[in-house]
Amino acid sequence: MAALSAILLVAVFGLGARLVELQVRQGPQLAAAAVSQQVQQITIPATRGLILDDQGQVLAGNVPTYDVFAAPNQIPATERLREATQLAPVLNLPANQLVQLLTKPLAFEYLAKGQSAQVESQLQRLNLAGIGSIQGETRYYGPGPVPGTTLASDVLGFVNASGQGQYGLEGYYNSVLSGKAGRQSVVNDLQGNPVVLGSAPQQPAVNGRNLQTSLDASIQASVEKDLAAEVKKVNGSSGTMIVMNVHSGGIVAWADYPSYNANNYATEPVKLFRDAGVADLYEPGSVGKVLTFAGALNRHVITPTETFDETGQVTVQGWTIRDWDLRAHGVISMNWVLEDSLNVGAVHIEQWEGARPFYNNMQAFGIGHPTGIDLAGASNQPLPAFSQLQPIQLATASFGQGYVTTPIQMLAAVNAVANGGVWVQPHVVTAITGGGQPTTYIKPKTHRVISAATAQTLSQMMVGVVDVPGGSGFEARIWPTWKGEIAGKTGTSSVSNGQGVYGNNTIDSFTEFFPASNPQFSMLCIIRNPQVPAPQREGAYDAAPTSKLVTQQLIDRFKLQP
Amino acid sequence: MIARVERWIPAARTQGERRALSWAHAPDLDIWLLLTTAVLCAIGLIMVFVASAGVAYTTYGNPAYFFERQVVWLLLGGVGLVIGLRLDYHRWRQLGPWLGAASVFLLVAVLVPHIGVQVQGARRWIGAGSIEIQPSVIAQFMVVVFGAVWLDQRRRSITNLREGVIPYAWRIGVVAALVILEKDLGSTMVVAMVGLGLLVLAGTKLRYLLGLAVTGLLAGGLLIAAEPYRVARLLAYLNPFAHPLGSGFQAVQALYAFGAGGVFGTGFSSPVPSAQILPEAQNDFIFAVIGQDLGLVGTLAVLALFGVFAWRGYQIAKNAPDHLGALLAGGVTIWIVGQALINIGGVTDTIPSTGVPLTFISYGGSSMALSLAATGILLNISARRRRAGSANARADHGGRNRGPLHPRASGR
Numbered sequence: 006m007a008a009l010s011a012i013l014l015v016a017v018f019g020l021g022a023r024l025v026e027l028q029v030r031q032g033p034q035l036a037a038a039a040v041s042q043q044v045q046q047i048t049i050p051a052t053r054g055l056i057l058d059d060q061g062q063v064l065a066g067n068v069p070t071y072d073v074f075a076a077p078n079q080i081p082a083t084e085r086l087r088e089a090t091q092l093a094p095v096l097n098l099p100a101n102q103l104v105q106l107l108t109k110p111l112a113f114e115y116l117a118k119g120q121s122a123q124v125e126s127q128l129q130r131l132n133l134a135g136i137g138s139i140q141g142e143t144r145y146y147g148p149g150p151v152p153g154t155t156l157a158s159d160v161l162g163f164v165n166a167s168g169q170g171q172y173g174l175e176g177y178y179n180s181v182l183s184g185k186a187g188r189q190s191v192v193n194d195l196q197g198n199p200v201v202l203g204s205a206p207q208q209p210a211v212n213g214r215n216l217q218t219s220l221d222a223s224i225q226a227s228v229e230k231d232l233a234a235e236v237k238k239v240n241g242s243s244g245t246m247i248v249m250n251v252h253s254g255g256i257v258a259w260a261d262y263p264s265y266n267a268n269n270y271a272t273e274p275v276k277l278f279r280d281a282g283v284a285d286l287y288e289p290g291s292v293g294k295v296l297t298f299a300g301a302l303n304r305h306v307i308t309p310t311e312t313f314d315e316t317g318q319v320t321v322q323g324w325t326i327r328d329w330d331l332r333a334h335g336v337i338s339m340n341w342v343l344e345d346s347l348n349v350g351a352v353h354i355e356q357w358e359g360a361r362p363f364y365n366n367m368q369a370f371g372i373g374h375p376t377g378i379d380l381a382g383a384s385n386q387p388l389p390a391f392s393q394l395q396p397i398q399l400a401t402a403s404f405g406q407g408y409v410t411t412p413i414q415m416l417a418a419v420n421a422v423a424n425g426g427v428w429v430q431p432h433v434v435t436a437i438t439g440g441g442q443p444t445t446y447i448k449p450k451t452h453r454v455i456s457a458a459t460a461q462t463l464s465q466m467m468v469g470v471v472d473v474p475g476g477s478g479f480e481a482r483i484w485p486t487w488k489g490e491i492a493g494k495t496g497t498s499s500v501s502n503g504q505g506v507y508g509n510n511t512i513d514s515f516t517e518f519f520p521a522s523n524p525q526f527s528m529l530c531i532i533r534n535p536q537v538p539a540p541q542r543e544g545a546y547d548a549a550p551t552s553k554l555v556t557q558q559l560i561d562r563f564k565l566q567p
Numbered sequence: 568m569i570a571r572v573e574r575w576i577p578a579a580r581t582q583g584e585r586r587a588l589s590w591a592h593a594p595d596l597d598i599w600l601l602l603t604t605a606v607l608c609a610i611g612l613i614m615v616f617v618a619s620a621g622v623a624y625t626t627y628g629n630p631a632y633f634f635e636r637q638v639v640w641l642l643l644g645g646v647g648l649v650i651g652l653r654l655d656y657h658r659w660r661q662l663g664p665w666l667g668a669a670s671v672f673l674l675v676a677v678l679v680p681h682i683g684v685q686v687q688g689a690r691r692w693i694g695a696g697s698i699e700i701q702p703s704v705i706a707q708f709m710v711v712v713f714g715a716v717w718l719d720q721r722r723r724s725i726t727n728l729r730e731g732v733i734p735y736a737w738r739i740g741v742v743a744a745l746v747i748l749e750k751d752l753g754s755t756m757v758v759a760m761v762g763l764g765l766l767v768l769a770g771t772k773l774r775y776l777l778g779l780a781v782t783g784l785l786a787g788g789l790l791i792a793a794e795p796y797r798v799a800r801l802l803a804y805l806n807p808f809a810h811p812l813g814s815g816f817q818a819v820q821a822l823y824a825f826g827a828g829g830v831f832g833t834g835f836s837s838p839v840p841s842a843q844i845l846p847e848a849q850n851d852f853i854f855a856v857i858g859q860d861l862g863l864v865g866t867l868a869v870l871a872l873f874g875v876f877a878w879r880g881y882q883i884a885k886n887a888p889d890h891l892g893a894l895l896a897g898g899v900t901i902w903i904v905g906q907a908l909i910n911i912g913g914v915t916d917t918i919p920s921t922g923v924p925l926t927f928i929s930y931g932g933s934s935m936a937l938s939l940a941a942t943g944i945l946l947n948i949s950a951r952r953r954r955a956g957s958a959n960a961r962a963d964h965g966g967r968n969r970g971p972l973h974p975r976a977s978g979r
Contacts, residue, residue, distance in 0.1 A: 006897065009767055010881055016908045017874045021867055023917045027825040028863040035826020 051184030054213035058222045067142040071125040072118045076200040080135035137194035146267040150230040155267045160259040163267040176381030184213035214440035219255025227558040228258040235551040239535035245281045251524040254429035254449040283383040286409035290498025293405025300366030303455040321400040344476040348404040355403035370418040416529040423518035426460040467492035480549040493517040495544035515548035597949035600879040611928035618856040619849035640932035644939030651943020663716035670709040673702035674745040703754035708937045715894035718769040753921035764901035804919040821855035832862030849930040854914040877904040883949045899941040
């Protein structure tokens with residue numbers, strides 16, 4: 006036992022002496038060597054998934070970039086100046102700064118990040134020892150038809166410098182698109198010599214998955230162009246237009262104006278990133294009458310041809326509501342109420358139907374409920390509880406004022422009429438592909454709101470809005486080929502300052518679906534705050550003609566026959 | 568469970584003795600040993616978090632991943648310590664053979680694919696969810712307990728080569744061979760060290776010891792030569808700076824860490840990367856992290872704590888009430904302190920690094936839990952130390968203590 010104790014004693018004191026040797030005597034020398042090694046692993050970026058349109062055209066892709074590095078401790082002191090002089094013009098850095106970087110006692114040091122393929126090929130020609138590059142990538146978006154923008158920037162979003170998707174699809178599907186970065190501890194210099202940074206095992210990157218969308222690049226481009234032209238023409242502040250596939254709920258085009266250049270997001274104003282189509286809450290105005298008519302027709306409260314005496318005004322709780330033209334219209338049919346967009350008629354319909362069924366109908370059409378669309382940044386404002394609603398609020402709601410909705414909520418609601426009475430969840434992505442995994446198909450939610458017969462009846466009434474001379478949607482007609490096939494509804498809502506005080510600004514809109522006999526596409530066009538004389542400052546005169554242009558594009562693009 | 572354990576204390580037959588032996592009322596319990604162990608475990612807990620937070624965050628998204636598991640193992644170890652403390656150490660006479668059989672079974676089982684978990688080429692873990700146990704650690708514990716019990720029973724033939732030394736040597740040899748099959752040279756060395764140490768304590772002849780030692784060294788040399796990575800480790804030990812980014816990487820980073828730490832350490836948020844990039848920082852190389860963060864002050868403190876542990880272990884063995892107690896106490900002390908010194912020697916590049924954990928401090932569950940259980944045994948023996956006229960002295964009821972109560976080393 007004594008012998009064992011002695012061995013232990015010697016071991017303890019011996020190790021103590023060894024520690025003093027390491028930490029005190031050799032300490033400074035070892036510490037200096039420790040500081041000189043910093044980077045141990047390089048992150049290998051994963052390839053971000055592509056975003057493709059319905060034809061497989063790339064909407065969001067990647068271009069290679071190169072991070073140029075040096076392994077200073079592998080460059081002989083005598084070579085530093087020569088290498089720095091050769092690198093300076095290629096990397097566009099001062100030679101003396103490069104010499105400083107190359108003199109650092111490091112195993113690895115970045116010289117310049119995010120260099121182009123052109124710089125990379127120049128480096129390859131230089132073929133310097135101890136200098137290398139690591140390939141990465143940046144997101145690239147194709148040019149849009151409006152100068153200074155990229156195509157579909159509002160629906161796509163962008164990827165920020167740290168690789169995080171922001172806004173739109175990039176934001177919503179970031180984890181699907183991004184994949185998982187890998188790591189490596191050994192990189193090669195230009196001459197192929199290994200630069201060993203550490204011993205940790207290499208971990209390959211897992212690439213992201215691709216998004217197959219229902220967007221159509223050519224329709225998207227014409228929507229962006231036509232919307233921008235109209236907003237500029239009427240001197241509006243902004244515009245939003247969305248085109249949707251009636252049956253599938255797939256988004257065909259989605260544009261905001263003004264838009265931005267997603268390749269250059271860092272220098273663009275942040276307020277442009279907001280995607281008005283999902284984020285803006287607005288009062289839909291007379292487009293909302295579609296829902297009022299749908300509910301009343303579905304409950305057989307009214308028929309298209311029944312008539313009543315329209316006095317031009319109605320008083321609810323002491324508030325007097327008038328028509329847009331401040332006139333009495335006499336004995337008119339329900340058709341004419343919709344075609345001429347008469348607020349007084351809409352209020353009567355709400356009152357005949359009754360508050361509770363009217364309210365339930367709005368809920369069923371998805372007003373105040375998130376659509377669940379696959380885009381980042383969606384807003385929603387639930388309707389007030391029924392018990393808290395005043396009759397005046399329900400009365401104004403009948404013509405689309407006094408409640409707010411997002412453009413996509415409104416379009417999805419109107420689309421339910423086009424789709425035979427079935428609400429279908431709007432969505433941009435149809436399938437998630439690649440990444441070594443089986444394809445995931447996106448199946449939108451659906452629910453029936455009104456009967457197919459009601460939808461058919463209302464569609465015909467909406468055709469009247471476009472086709473009847475004097476109808477508010479007359480500017481959207483395509484005669485003679487598509488007579489009787491374009492169903493629409495205009496809207497011109499007064500803009501509230503948020504406290505219930507309405508000023509002179511308007512939000513003009515037009516919603517449409519066609520062909521009425523077998524609807525394929527629905528759309529909503531919104532022009533905000535147009536600054537033109539009053540008669541032209543209406544959805545009938547700006548949003549409707551824009552929709553007509555887009556309709557013609559859709560007909561050409563998808564070769565639709567009347 | 569505690570209540571059941573209490574019924575296993577046959578030594579305390581009277582009410583007074585029972586109270587004297589109960590955990591809360593053990594006046595002779597070695598409080599210094601308990602404190603030393605507690606401080607080492609606390610240092611371990613802190614250092615595991617410091618050393619593993621980065622890796623845990625990048626790998627598991629949770630900086631406390633290893634820390635949380637260390638806490639669980641510490642609690643399990645605490646249970647083990649209480650069991651060891653409350654269980655009369657003479658009961659290990661009956662438990663020893665079962666423990667031996669179970670441990671050999673596990674050692675074989677771990678070699679079977681689908682049962683054993685292979686990590687970095689070595690098949691040494693038996694996995695169940697996130698908790699994996701290392702049968703080789705159980706084998707070390709078994710060698711301490713079973714070895715002590717066996718040598719106590721054969722104490723008269725221990726100077727006899729054929730009846731004592733050789734039967735003992737082949738039993739230890741079988742365990743060592745099974746551990747070697749798991750490619751675990753470090754554990755094999757610990758098994759050999761404890762086996763030899765117990766034989767010394769039992770008082771065998773010097774020439775047998777030398778013979779066994781030479782045999783062990785030869786076997787060790789062959790085993791090193793047989794595995795390329797062991798040769799590489801040995802060469803890395805001889806000159807780690809020859810391949811600072813290859814085979815010498817771990818050794819060099821450890822030395823850098825010690826150097827960077829200096830006398831007072833860099834603190835926990837050091838910009839020097841060595842400790843962060845050190846492979847297995849929270850496991851076998853945790854001592855280097857202590858060296859960097861806490862400096863020479865920290866490393867010498869840990870070394871001193873193991874010194875205190877060894878000193879208390881020596882005292883407990885010396886004052887043990889009987890031969891078995893002395894062997895068990897000595898074996899446990901050799902195991903715990905010896906393993907720690909082998910680890911420190913390896914990390915400081917004083918001896919070749921073999922991959923044994925730093926007892927009580929390294930992350931690594933089963934080793935921590937069983938070391939604490941063994942400490943419990945040591946505490947149990949301490950509570951029964953010989954004292955003239957004390958109840959504990961009489962408590963040794965074995966009636967076989969005609970020989971020396973504790974052995975003298977080799978009769979020298």
